[in-house]
Amino acid sequence: MSFYESDKAVSEYLLFHYGSAAEVLPYDFGPVDALNYPVRCISECLYPEALPGEGRALDLGCAVGRSSFEFARHFTEVIGIDYSHRFIHAGQTLVAKGQLNYTFRIEGDLEQATVATVPEEINRTRVQFEQGDAMNLRPDLGQFDAVLAANLIDRLPEPKSLLEQFAGMVKPGGQLILTSPYTWLTDYASKEQWLGGQILDGKSIRTIEAVTSILSNNFEMVLRKDLPFLIREHARKFQWSVAEATVWRRKDA
Ligand SMILES: C[S@@+](CC[C@H](N)C(=O)[O-])C[C@H]1O[C@@H](n2cnc3c(N)ncnc32)[C@H](O)[C@@H]1O
Numbered sequence: 001m002s003f004y005e006s007d008k009a010v011s012e013y014l015l016f017h018y019g020s021a022a023e024v025l026p027y028d029f030g031p032v033d034a035l036n037y038p039v040r041c042i043s044e045c046l047y048p049e050a051l052p053g054e055g056r057a058l059d060l061g062c063a064v065g066r067s068s069f070e071f072a073r074h075f076t077e078v079i080g081i082d083y084s085h086r087f088i089h090a091g092q093t094l095v096a097k098g099q100l101n102y103t104f105r106i107e108g109d110l111e112q113a114t115v116a117t118v119p120e121e122i123n124r125t126r127v128q129f130e131q132g133d134a135m136n137l138r139p140d141l142g143q144f145d146a147v148l149a150a151n152l153i154d155r156l157p158e159p160k161s162l163l164e165q166f167a168g169m170v171k172p173g174g175q176l177i178l179t180s181p182y183t184w185l186t187d188y189a190s191k192e193q194w195l196g197g198q199i200l201d202g203k204s205i206r207t208i209e210a211v212t213s214i215l216s217n218n219f220e221m222v223l224r225k226d227l228p229f230l231i232r233e234h235a236r237k238f239q240w241s242v243a244e245a246t247v248w249r250r251k252d253a
Helices: 007-018 037-043 066-071 085-097 159-169 207-215
Strands: 056-060 077-082 099-107 110-117 127-131 144-150 170-180 198-200 203-205 219-234 237-250
Touching: 007 037, 007 066, 007 085, 007 099, 007 110, 007 219, 037 066, 037 144, 037 170, 037 219, 056 066, 066 077, 066 127, 066 144, 077 085, 085 099, 085 127, 099 219, 144 159, 159 170, 159 207, 170 207, 170 219, 203 207, 207 219, 207 237
Parallel strands: 056 077, 056 144, 077 127, 144 170
Antiparallel strands: 099 110, 170 237, 198 203, 219 237
16 A cells, blocks of 8 residues: 555645644744745745736645645636545545544654644635546646646656656646655656666766756746755654755746
8 A cells, every 4th residue: 555545644744734833843943944835835936927816726746735725825726636545535525624633643652633724715616636647647637827746756656757748737838836855765766767866877966957957848947945844753753854846937839
């Protein structure tokens, strides 16, 4: 079974996406600027000049959907797609009810009960979640004014293939938000498929170089920044990571 179908993943990602600061980081010290990552993927990366005021957005690898709901502040139609049935079911419940009860780990078998809540001011009816494969999307998905792929590329078997498909997904003038900590693992992709993190022909390859080379035919980079994030495993264990966020404007056809 994939990690993303497990109880642990559902709990950790609901907390990561919807948890309060006090729930995620119950200390008066620590990396507070790494909180609310799925919100910041939109609030710090969406390129405001290009916003149509309505339009369509796609959140690819949306997990339990917080960035999809944040997209709904700006776009009238938002589609969130994830390979995990459990994550999509959680997202669909949040669309229908606006909240979802869950528990997260304190230590060992000790859990704390809480509720994930979609902010009241967000129009949830703008969002739909569907299970799907980013490597094999349904052909009638259409094009989008904005596409987000947050922490997805290093979890795919053929990340280059997805990067090559973005030009077909983003409307001319639209934007692609790509974030990743570039955690390449052979659990997900063979080394031949890694976009960086290797020495080839005596040269150190960094992921940003490959991403830029693949996307530059159809996109221009409009933003590049570090985006820290914090995933709580239990009250005394966290993953602190620093994603690189790049935002790409689709060149006019
Ligand atoms: C590291 S998580 C990131 C989730 C979310 N974007 C975030 O930033 O919290 C990777 C996500 O990609 C999803 N995923 C993995 N392979 C996928 C695929 N082929 N198609 C769609 N989603 C996939 C996983 O289920 C998981 O939700």
